[in-house]
Amino acid sequence: MMAQIIAVTADECGVSMRVFKSQMRTERCMRPRRIAAYLCRVHTENSSPQIAKAMGRKDHTTVLHHANVVCERLKVDPVFATQVGLIEVRLGL
Numbered sequence: 026m027m028a029q030i031i032a033v034t035a036d037e038c039g040v041s042m043r044v045f046k047s048q049m050r051t052e053r054c055m056r057p058r059r060i061a062a063y064l065c066r067v068h069t070e071n072s073s074p075q076i077a078k079a080m081g082r083k084d085h086t087t088v089l090h091h092a093n094v095v096c097e098r099l100k101v102d103p104v105f106a107t108q109v110g111l112i113e114v115r116l117g118l
Contacts, residue, residue: 027065027079030116034061037112046081058082060109062091068118 035045038057045057058080065076066088073085082088099106 026069027071027076030064030068031061031080033116034064034112037108037115059091059095060112062088063095063109064112064116064118066092068113068116 031045032042034057035042038060040054040057044054045061047054061080062076065071065079066073069076071079073088076088077083077085080088095109099109
């Protein structure tokens with residue numbers, strides 16, 4: 026399920042898996058990573074270290090931070106919430 030969440034999120038945000046898993050820290054790369062981390066935390070039973078490994082990250086605290094950032098942004102940004110909702114629909118969540 027995590028691999029599917031990551032792939033669909035990257036595709037929906039218009040980034041390749043190479044860019045998604047790269048070390049780049051541009052908003053273009055960070056937005057899909059944050060969304061994928063949030064969706065993996067909410068919709069899977071996997072631990073933060075497992076999610077970090079699947080996303081090509083070294084530190085599980087990054088996953089926690091990404092999920093928290095998305096959770097807060099969903100409360101105040103309806104356009105962002107719509108994008109996350111579309112990804113969830115595409116995943117069947």
